[in-house]
Amino acid sequence: MIEILGGCSLLISVFIIFVVYQIYTVLTIAYTRSLYNGIPSPPLDNFLNGHQLTMVAAKKSNTFLDLFGAWCKEYGSSIMVFAGFRNILFTVDPDMFKVVTSDLNSFSKLDDLPNRSLFGQRIAGWNSVLTGGGHNWAIKRKIMSKFFAKANMSEAFEFCKPLMQNYVRSTLAQKVGKGQVLELHEEFSTIFSAYPAAVGLNGFDDPSTIGKNITKILEMIPKQLGKMSLTKILFAMGKEKNETVDMVIAMRTRLKAMSLEKSQEMKSSDSETQPTDIFGLLIQANERCDFQRDLLDEYVVDDILTVYLVMDNMVKQLASLFIFLESHQQVYHKMVEEIRQFTLTDCTSLSQLRYTEKVLLESLRMAPALLRGTRLLKTAGGGPTKIGHYILPSNTQIHFSQYLIHHNEDVWKAPDVLDPERWSGGFNPEPYTYMPFLAGPRGCLGKHFAMMTMKLTLVSLLQKFDFTPRLSKEKKPTIDQGMAVMRIRNNVDYELVPFC
Numbered sequence: 001m002i003e004i005l006g007g008c009s010l011l012i013s014v015f016i017i018f019v020v021y022q023i024y025t026v027l028t029i030a031y032t033r034s035l036y037n038g039i040p041s042p043p044l045d046n047f048l049n050g051h052q053l054t055m056v057a058a059k060k061s062n063t064f065l066d067l068f069g070a071w072c073k074e075y076g077s078s079i080m081v082f083a084g085f086r087n088i089l090f091t092v093d094p095d096m097f098k099v100v101t102s103d104l105n106s107f108s109k110l111d112d113l114p115n116r117s118l119f120g121q122r123i124a125g126w127n128s129v130l131t132g133g134g135h136n137w138a139i140k141r142k143i144m145s146k147f148f149a150k151a152n153m154s155e156a157f158e159f160c161k162p163l164m165q166n167y168v169r170s171t172l173a174q175k176v177g178k179g180q181v182l183e184l185h186e187e188f189s190t191i192f193s194a195y196p197a198a199v200g201l202n203g204f205d206d207p208s209t210i211g212k213n214i215t216k217i218l219e220m221i222p223k224q225l226g227k228m229s230l231t232k233i234l235f236a237m238g239k240e241k242n243e244t245v246d247m248v249i250a251m252r253t254r255l256k257a258m259s260l261e262k263s264q265e266m267k268s269s270d271s272e273t274q275p276t277d278i279f280g281l282l283i284q285a286n287e288r289c290d291f292q293r294d295l296l297d298e299y300v301v302d303d304i305l306t307v308y309l310v311m312d313n314m315v316k317q318l319a320s321l322f323i324f325l326e327s328h329q330q331v332y333h334k335m336v337e338e339i340r341q342f343t344l345t346d347c348t349s350l351s352q353l354r355y356t357e358k359v360l361l362e363s364l365r366m367a368p369a370l371l372r373g374t375r376l377l378k379t380a381g382g383g384p385t386k387i388g389h390y391i392l393p394s395n396t397q398i399h400f401s402q403y404l405i406h407h408n409e410d411v412w413k414a415p416d417v418l419d420p421e422r423w424s425g426g427f428n429p430e431p432y433t434y435m436p437f438l439a440g441p442r443g444c445l446g447k448h449f450a451m452m453t454m455k456l457t458l459v460s461l462l463q464k465f466d467f468t469p470r471l472s473k474e475k476k477p478t479i480d481q482g483m484a485v486m487r488i489r490n491n492v493d494y495e496l497v498p499f500c
């Protein structure tokens with residue numbers, strides 16, 4: 001009898017806890033959503049899920065950005081989207097872009113997004129120039145800006161040019177001909193993983209292994225996302241998790257040993273001598289940050305891997321350009337004509353490539369390597385504040401999409417057409433309507449490097465080879481709309497035939 005009573009009271013307790021939790025959930029959701037009254041929002045799937053079911057379905061059918069584009073068209077350029085407990089202000093409003101990208105005191109990067117933690121934690125850590133914030137970020141940003149400044153590009157070019165020539169002459173020459181098809185995404189990954197050497201991040205065992213590992217890790221993420229929800233992914237990634245973690249651990253261990261060696265070398269040399277190379281300066285910068293001392297070498301590794309990680313942006317940018325070029329062959333031929341009449345001498349000679357520049361600007365508009373981004377609002381006193389037209393509570397997540405603003409019909413004529421000529425006659429887009437590199441103090445640090453290396457790569461390849469698309473009809477390459485950082489589904493296959 002006592003046992004039965006004991007069992008019943010346990011059941012009743014569990015039931016009460018369940019009911020209390022449900023009431024808590026409903027009240028919390030209702031309360032936090034009430035804070036956003038007055039901000040337009042699409043109809044909910046249901047109270048508890050908010051818009052989550054529609055979003056998950058759009059991810060599955062690869063129409064995630066199309067969904068947000070349609071919502072913004074119908075309900076407003078800034079809308080509230082609810083996903084369970086998460087409340088997100090999604091915006092494609094240029095005025096909001098301006099506020100979000102310029103006000104560093106109020107907007108920080110978000111740490112708790114599962115895909116950020118996948119990219120961040122595994123590759124660039126939490127405290128790199130890409131992921132960190134505040135005082136530590138400012139120290140590192142200053143150091144890195146110097147190496148990636150426009151004024152430094154001539155020097156970087158002189159490193160990149162022989163790397164590219166060597167790649168074309170030795171690696172690529174052996175792979176082409178006899179009808180062999182190349183996967184461009186993979187080739188660009190090999191090319192760009194060698195470029196960090198241009199700013200002095202060289203001397204590692206095999207930079208292309210680092211680059212390729214990073215590309216491999218990044219490629220695994222969408223596959224995992226396809227299988228499960230974002231929130232579950234961190235907890236259950238199965239076999240692939242171990243593989244990616246092992247790869248990262250191996251890379252990090254090696255780089256950490258090198259960082260330790262270098263910092264000891266710096267300590268034992270004349271303390272008056274200031275380092276001038278990026279590796280030495282990053283070690284020094286991390287020492288100036290308020291980090292735990294025994295983790296300093298870990299943070300230096302984060303910074304090195306950040307540079308390798310961002311190379312993937314150019315890989316995606318050029319691979320996606322060649323998807324568009326398949327259906328815009330006249331653009332391809334015009335670009336090839338310009339490139340083959342051009343003589344590459346020094347970095348400044350690249351500015352003669354007017355049409356190629358327009359093609360790249362257009363490629364960055366059609367599909368910027370970063371399709372969307374996020375920020376977290378933190379108000380000074382923790383209370384609500386006016387941002388744009390709306391009063392927002394502290395801790396609001398702001399999501400924005402540069403891809404969608406680049407495809408807004410009110411801003412761009414025929415936005416879905418790759419039309420380099422729209423950049424003719426010194427055309428300048430309205431402020432905050434073209435932001436492939438974002439804007440403001442946290443805008444892309446490497447945009448000059450990106451443009452220089454993408455042009456150099458195109459010149460080196462197209463002066464030697466004709467590119468014929470061999471894209472699969474059944475498995476056409478497409479851009480994954482579900483990821484913030486561009487991922488390409490399926491192969492970008494091309495046949496390369498020596499031109500001269």
Ligand code: HEM
Pocket residue numbers: 129130131141148306307310311313314317368369370372373374435436437438441442443444445446447449450
């Ligand atoms: C096609 C090439 C590239 C594109 C489209 C691109 C785009 C962007 C965008 C949109 C951001 C802002 C992300 C955000 O805060 O939400 C960013 C940040 C950044 N980019 Fe790039 N990027 C490219 C290449 C590079 C290269 C070559 C470097 C070389 C170092 C680089 C370094 C960085 C860094 C360090 C940040 C973080 C800046 C900070 O938070 O202070 N990027 N990039």
